[in-house]
Amino acid sequence: xxxxxxxxxxxxxxxxxxxxxxxxxxxxxxxxxxxxxxxxxxxxxxxxxxxxxxxxxxxxxxxxxxxxxxxxxxxxxxxxxxxxxxxxxxxxxxxxxxxxxxxxxxxxxxxxxxxxxxxxxxxxxxxxxxxxxxxxxxxxxxxxxxx
Numbered sequence: 001x002x003x004x005x006x007x008x009x010x011x012x013x014x015x016x017x018x019x020x021x022x023x024x025x026x027x028x029x030x031x032x033x034x035x036x037x038x039x040x041x042x043x044x045x046x047x048x049x050x051x052x053x054x055x056x057x058x059x060x061x062x063x064x065x066x067x068x069x070x071x072x073x074x075x076x077x078x079x080x081x082x083x084x085x086x087x088x089x090x091x092x093x094x095x096x097x098x099x100x101x102x103x104x105x106x107x108x109x110x111x112x113x114x115x116x117x118x119x120x121x122x123x124x125x126x127x128x129x130x131x132x133x134x135x136x137x138x139x140x141x142x143x144x145x146x147x
Contacts, residue, residue, distance in 0.1 A: 053085025
């Protein structure tokens with residue numbers, strides 16, 4: 001995958017106490033927009049990028065330093081991805097493995113269809129952003145989660 005850090009002015013991004021974020025999106029333009037929103041909310045963020053479920057899981061495994069501790073503090077994923085899995089598969093894995101890590105799901109599908117796909121009982125911790133969205137809407141949604 002192309003290094004999306006090149007889309008950002010490195011002088012503007014000062015890395016101190018990093019908040020680890022994983023963005024899983026196969027549309028590089030949209031991934032860059034989401035990354036910009038994350039950096040605007042917290043310039044100290046340290047973002048990893050993936051375009052598929054397989055890539056995201058590889059980064060998750062590679063980044064795990066302690067068993068039971070997530071390498072990420074926030075995951076943002078599109079539902080439709082390259083490869084064989086979906087963002088909902090990633091959401092389910094994080095819900096079981098790291099239930100305290102917020103996972104934001106982005107999709108053009110209506111939220112009720114997404115809730116139906118994951119099961120009504122499970123949707124209480126679903127953070128959902130409907131596409132298309134504006135940068136302002138994205139930042140408002142992320143600020144609620146990004147503490």
